[in-house]
Amino acid sequence: NAGVTQTPKFQVLKTGQSMTLQCAQDMNHEYMSWYRQDPGMGLRLIHYSVGAGITDQGEVPNGYNVSRSTTEDFPLRLLSAAPSQTSVYFCASSGTRLSGANVLTFGAGSRLTVL
C-alpha cells in the first residue's frame, strides 16, 4: 500500500520558472492538502481540497495554484518561482468528514530550491 506519493523529491529552479509538484494517494481519501515547512515555522497550509473539483486556500496560498480533477491526484503548481518559495513541501491526505478527516497521512516531501 503506497499511501501518499510525492514527486519529485528534489528540485532546483531558477527565479521565474514554473513547475508542478505531483501528489497521489491510493487510500480513497476525500481530503487532500499541501503544506510547506520552513525552519522554526512548523507546517503551514497552502491549499486544500475536500473532494474532486473542490479546492480552497490555506494560510499561505500566494504564488501557488492547485486543482483536483480526480480523488487520487492533487498537484501543486508554482506559477513563477521566487526564492521565498524555497522550502520543503508536504502533501497529505485524510479520510472523510464523517471519519478521520483530521488525521493526516503525509508524503515523504519535496525539497525545492529556487535560485
Place this chain on the structure above:
Amino acid sequence: TQLLEQSPQFLSIQEGENLTVYCNSSSVFSSLQWYRQEPGEGPVLLVTVVTGGEVKKLKRLTFQFGDARKDSSLHITAAQPGDTGLYLCAGASGGSYIPTFGRGTSLIVHP
C-alpha cells in the same frame, strides 16, 4: 498568529531523562493529534486525543488532552536516542476539518 503554541522549541537531553512538551491554544479543538517527524521524512501520526481530560499511553509516551480541550501535553519517560525527532501537535477548530500545526519541538536524545 500561531493558533497552536508549542514549547519548548528545542530540547537536548541525555538518555534516560524524562521530558514534557506542551501544546497550548485559546481555541477549543474537537480533537488534537501528535506527530513525529524524522529528518528527510514526512510526519507520522503518534496519537489522536478526543475527550477532554483524556490520557493515552504509547509505551513510554503519555499524551494528555486538557479538560477544556484547548491544550495538550506529551510526556516521554526514560528517553532513548530513538526518540530523537521533531514533535508536532495539530488540531482543527471552528468547524474546519483541515488541521493547523504548532511550530514543533525538536528533540535530541544523546546516548
